[in-house]
Amino acid sequence: MDASDFEVQRPRLLAIATRVLGSAADADEVVQEAWLRLARTGTVDDPPAWLTTVVTRLCLDALRRRRTRSEYEASVPADPLPVDPEADALLAERVGGAVQVVLDALAPAERAAFVLHDVFGYPFDDIAVWLGRSGTAVRKLASRARSKVRGSPEVAAERAARAESRRVVDAFLAAARGGEVPALLALLAPGAVMHADPAGRRMGAEPVYDGAAAVAARFGNARGAAPATIDGEAGAAWTVGGAVRVAFAFHVRDGLVREIELIADPDVLAGMDVVPAG
Structure with missing residues (x-):
């Protein structure tokens, strides 16, 4: 895949990363890193799928670092992380207003599974490949996230x-x-x-x-x-x-x-x- 082919994929990858991370700036960094990794790797069998996997896992890693940093900096719940206004508006259209606060409280894998399935409509089997988990695990993650987003208490x-x-x-x-x-x-x-x-x-x-x-x-x-x-x-x-x-x-x-x-x-x-x- 050359640079022009990658640019065709960039909008889709940016959309995924922006909604998972809640930040257009962070999403741009993730997508750029995915391009650099592809350039270093060389030929891959299915570049779009490979890039989706890499972007998803880079997002998970970024969310984990974000959570670790927040836990280190404060012993009390912090204000919701700032979100790019345009990205927040796009997300709100799909999953409802004020949901970003709830998304920030989800575990990284829960958040990714929920956004990829409930927002983008990707099949669980595809998400399982991108997350490196089984279909059973991904369904559980999305279900648990869905309950939290809806505010359903654990019964x-x-x-x-x-x-x-x-x-x-x-x-x-x-x-x-x-x-x-x-x-x-x-x-x-x-x-x-x-x-x-x-x-x-x-x-x-x-x-x-x-x-x-x-x-x-x-x-x-x-x-x-x-x-x-x-x-x-x-x-x-x-x-x-x-x-x-x-x-x-x-x-x-x-x-x-x-x-x-x-x-x-x-x-x-x-x-x-x-x-x-x-």
């Missing part, structure tokens, strides 16, 4: 489901640390699957582990994984020197683990909220 059933997921994941990790395969199998749905991203595959993981037995056999070797909260959900993380190297996102339903995402891509991890338990 008792949702709190109970979250607590149940934490209990199941903690029990699963304890069984893995103890090498208790029967206990692992008891916590896995028969059709459970574990997906590894390309970075995880380079570390020796298979792309997919299909079925409870395959997942238990593989995860029995992941004894260094410790409980963590990942984008607000129960999960696990492997850390080295305080840095998260691998995140395991669990999807639990009816008391059983249905899906595990093994995420090792540094760019994807940078856009996730991974908080070690304790």
